[in-house]
Amino acid sequence: MHTIEGITGLTADQVNQARERYGRNTFERKKHVPFLKRALQEPMLMLLVLASAIYFLREAYAEGAFMLAAIAAVSFISFYQESRSKAALDALQEYTRPQASVIRNATVMRVPAEELVVGDHFIVEEGELVPADGVIERSNDLSVNEAILTGESMSVQKTAEDKFLYQGTLVNAGLAVCKATAVGMHTQMGRIGKGLQDIEEPPSPLQIQLKGFVRNMAMVGLAAFLAVWGIYFFKTSLLMQSLLKALTLAMSILPEEIPVAFSTFMALGAWRLAQVGVIVKNIHTVETLGSATVICVDKTGTLTKNEMALVGIYDMHARITYGPEDFARATSIIATAMWASEPLPFDPMELAIHRAYAATHPVDARAGATLIHEYPLGGTPPIMTHVFEDQKGNRIIAAKGAPEAFLHAHLPASDLHAANDAFHALASKGFRVLAVAEAVPAGPDLPADQHEFRFLLKGLVAFYDPPKENIPGVLESFYDAGIQVKLLTGDNLVTAGTIARQINFRGTATSLTGEQVMSLADPALQDAVEKVSVFSRMFPDAKLKVIEALRKHHHVVAMTGDGVNDAPALKAAHIGIAMGRKGSEVARQASALILSNDDLSAMVAAVTIGRKIYNNLKKAIRYIISIHIPIVLIVLLPLMLGWPYPEILTPVHVIFLELIMGPTCSIVYEHEPIEQNVMTEKPRSFTKTFFRISELAISIVQGLAITAGLILIYWYSVNHAGSQACVTAMVFVTLVTANLLLTLVNRSFYYSIFVTLMYKNRLIPLTLAATGGLCSILFTIPALRRFFHFELLTGYQFGLCVATGVLSIMWIEVYKALKRHRTAKSLRR
Template sequence: MNAEFPSGLSAAEAAARRAAEGPNELGTEQKRTLQAIAVEVAREPMFLLLLGAGAIYAAMGDIHEAMILLGFVFVIMAVTILQERRTENTLEALRDLSSPRALVIRDGTPQRISGREVVRDDIVILTEGDRVPADGEVLQAHELATDESMLTGESVAVAKFAGDGAMFAGTMVVRGQGLMRVTAVGGKTELGRIGKSLKDIAIESSPLHDEVGLLTRRLAMIGVGLCLMLSSLYWILRGGWLEGLLAGITLAMGILPQEFPVIMIVFLAMGARRIAQQRVLTRRLNAIETLGETTVLCVDKTGTLTQNRMTVTTLSVGGKCLDAHALPGDNLPEEYHELLEYAVLASEIDPHDPMEQAFHRFARNYLANTEHLHPDWALAREYELSPALLAMSHLWQDHNGQHDVVAAKGAVEAIADLCHLEGSELEEVMQQAEDLAKRGLRVLGIARAEHSANASWPAIQHDFDFRLVGLIGLADPLRDEVPAAIAECRRAGIRVVMITGDHPRTARAIAAAAGIDGDEVLTGAELAGMTTSELARRIAGVNVFARVTPQQKLAIVEALKANGEIVAMTGDGVNDAPALKSAHIGIAMGKRGTDVAREAASLVLLEDDFSAIVSAIRLGRRIFANLRQALIYTLAVHVPIIGLSILPLLLGLPLVLAPIHIAFLELVIDPACSVVFEAEKGSDKLMEQPPRSPAERLVSSRQLVTSLVLGLLTSAVTAGIYSWLISHGKAAEEARALAFVVLVAANTALIFACRAREPGWHKLFDGLARTSILVIAATLTGLAIVTLVPSICAAFAFRPPPLQEWLQAFLIGIGMMALFVIAQNLLQKKGEGTMSFPGNTK
């Protein structure tokens, strides 16, 4: 490809064009506008019930009560809309970060930008594995071909030539390199026109969403039934159908778990944001659900476990080895010059591969100003690496000699095959390679050949008469944090499997240094000869795979899944996409990964760092544990609302709760169940327990028992206090205020009980987040205002009680924390409620 790049647009020109023509978006993503969110919130049953209650108050002539209730409706709607909008902004930011990237030339300099930032007339640099960001025309091409099957249905790659080839947005570069000028973006591209028809396609929900939705619908049906029953009972016992309907609406509002969807949205969106802080982008939110279930983590060696910065360590010629680290200054013995010369000739001119970059760096240091570097030679033909032959060759022309020069590099056994080595000569070379591999080095063979300048080029590499030049050993040091991260995975019951294209000896050495059990190594050649059932059987005890092709990664993933494992898989190449998509959690490399790998994956690592994967799994477990605790709390706080709606009627007492009280409680419950529990740091023991079983329910029967017990305790104490006050001559308004103080204080105590990682007093206040303190403080401040300020008390049908009695009621509510702890300890001992604490996953 021509080294002279066009200068491209200036930053100012690009900004002006984007402002005029809009971003490069296909318009197929289903984004929720502020108006759409408001409409969705207004349709929620809770708000419809509040509006219905306000209408009944107005029909009864109580306009003041109706207006106050309507005010609460708008306050709750505003809080809900604000929270959902914030969540949508979080998701939008993540969408921007995880969108396909494009390498464009701006102000004469290549720059990596988001695909949505590409504008018309941008110059885009394309390489193998890239997703074409927009429609355009080819300016330069070097063996360039694209897969256009997504547009045409034709699976054969389409070759592209400079000045005679159109590129289309969304297609994939499967071979070569090139430059293109963008001619159309966004909806004006061929893919954009097709994409307009996709706007109405619904997004498939995840299993966790389905489970929460089912739980919500069941509770809603129960709420409707009890609402009708209570309304009828009130009408029969006390008369007045409007008052009965109000009582029924109050009960329905108490049962309806409208917080569940809020919890799901907040936890998954904020969880994705927290994971993004670990430099891991979440492309599919349901991956967060699966992280805690991961039992096997399949990882590449290069760049994930290692630093992905290869260095030339050893040179071997004629059986004699040279330690590159021991070289004085820039003095390389002459006998090793040819080996390094042909290693460079067998590499790309402008390499991206770490090994080829290492060859070029080493050559610049030791071959500068010698005849062994050939900047004036022309690369005439490339013979690419293939699954059948793990070697590649370059044919060079110097236009002065009678022979073209061919340089080859690749796996030692492949180079030995090209050189037709046999007998003792082959045995000696393979022993040298094995000795180097035992030291954890990546070993490549280097060969050379000559070809008549006037003869036609052979179709395959085997038709050249190659001669072995020597071997080169390269080292890719292990990342410092890897051994500790793998040890953490082992403690968490997660099996780490390393898959590499390296020599088995190299793989075993790296596995040992990383802490992976690599006593047995399976090679790609062995995998190729196995049946599906045999592979599934053998794979159960093997953690290291060497000489594996990208296509064989898919077979490994499928075999692990067949054994019942929950598999997370890393990958970076075009051919890794099937394995990434097949794995339960596909993890693409952000820096060295291709666009097709990123699009097939659920998670994208911005830094190709193994410890980031472990951090994401830890966060996934924390998010699920906190989500579970939020639901347990939500179920528990609804029980006393139901009890206080029914018990007064059955006991012949004035009603405690009206719709306005439920509205206030909703303002308390929503932030508590979402913001407070989402901010929990989780147990320190989350990564010391086995992975969660996929069959484990979000809220089990044991957890449901815990919620009911805690809720019933709150109901009994609050109803008992209210009944006692009424029986001792306390006015209904004052008794109602004191009972409300007990209820809200007890709900606050319930937060501490539900967030405790383990039962016991010493765990109640551990790691309380600043956000949680603010929410609790705001709740208690609001409680004091509505029960002590006379003008506001009247709106709630309260009468301000004496301060001493208010404090006594508050202490009774907070003091219920002791009952909660006792109940949790008893349930723990009986084997019930074992799952009630975030630290427990079994």
């Protein structure tokens, strides 16, 4: 916390009064549709309501009451899952709330932007979004991008004539202290926002695929419903009985669990990512994480600690490099570097320069000088220049930036060689090196471009930002997971290469500079980015071009960034990753993920969680497909083929099974741990559909195998038992047994069931016990047995059903064993 001279800001009481009078700095959100209203639009609930009504009309009050109870149970499960998802997303919103610097009680503090009130004094600087409408009271070389309001992409210089800033605009350069004049819906952005409230976020590719699958199944269900209703009514002329049979089939076909499972997995996945320090701004990013094939990282703050220490100064005049113990002999260079830095520094290198200046200059010369013009960091290679003026009108023009920008400017050959040698000596130690220069005023007018100054090189300043201790292990984890790592840095090649070798970065033998990237045509660049891993002296356009080339090469690209200039590339990457601590607000806005602690190891955890979520979601949906097939067929085949007992399962049986399957797919599988081999497999292709043909085929065969078991039990019970109650009971027990075992074997399509039984998932035994217990109750309580139209089975009949259910499932273990054998054989080659 610090103060701004002459501005005290509001008191706590004044803040509360302003908030009561003008409201909060938030936009009105689209009204939330009540759960009950949305529930009544669900197809399964509509079918349940219809079935319940038919039962009551037929005076089957017990069945009607059961259907009402089922409606309540289905609604409760949906409500519970939605509540968990909403709670997870609400928790994420807390992480992603934008912050603002505000002056209150004469102190500068950080508060959530939504807490700003009219009358507050807030501070904005380069890389930040303006948090409220306001009038500028103080500013330093301020330029703002107002494209979000005006559509004009060029930055606007804010002058004495144009002193208004608007919420949502981007500060491109400079700094300003403003007084808030409007907040929330009363801002210019708020007025526009009223027309945007009903715009829906577009669905993700996976969401579209799953919605399409559910929609197609719903259409099949509708067609089957009408066909069965018509056929049975034509045969019997029993309207209500025909309708019930048609409803049973429609219920068995409709896979309403899939969209619920998808939303639950994505929301809870985003919440789990937040627990490891990865904030997901859009939950659909979760499904992309497992596909990442390349990650582009910057050096400073990502691979290194971002703890810049001034460790060396090269004096151009004396041709001597001073260490920290001799900085008192380089006071002139330190002073020039300080003049070239921001008066209120936030960059780690500038903070180090200011500390060195304070330690070597007992008298602060800044007190009598005013910054009259600032040339922001720009050019290729980049430099920045400040122009100060003292009370006597004398000007100080100081610049710092990439050594290449100054080394060839007006230097004798001998000085150039000496400076180059000093630069390489410092850079080869992994130091980040900046050149420091000054210029003599050529008149009262300042040039439009800082490169027009005639600079005199004074020396070099070297900073050391040590690599993070965990980075070698993080990189190894990426490599093991089949993910390429590319280093995109603004540093020179010598410094970048030295740091890369220190952290065991692969592929340091070849490199490209930003200028070389820009000079390559698309085909050549696409080939180059596949082979090159180190890119030095990169600037925004070059970074963007590398990202686009990787995308054209069918890579799924993740990229880290923190500055304003990183925003285009972050937006272009499939997974933009901003730094939570040192990242600018615009970088966070452009990104899909935020690393709350700036720790790249969190991305290893994120990829792991992303792959786990994707794999578990796939298991859940394959389970749904497999178990729906036998339910549909055991309802349809006896009816369509005229078998002795066409009404094996009724709506009561189907909804009971649905109540078991819903939590299994969307709650139990969501809790499954990651499998051992997930992080050693290659990333899945982003262009592929959700299921490979082979995966879908296995799930269909699983369903058909269960169906075959049910048909065998059906015909055995018809021929040996006789009564429909016994047939129904035996088919039901076989189906429940197969369902329980399917839950276990589908926990992995690679490892044996005896391995997966060791997986820690407390919901598995809970679900199995609950399902088994409920089924036991149905048979042991006479009233329930009669209600479900079951006959009490003998021990032999029960054992036969269980054995058939087991056999219809356990064949998959042979398939898994063969798959493991093939994998082991290929590894031995």
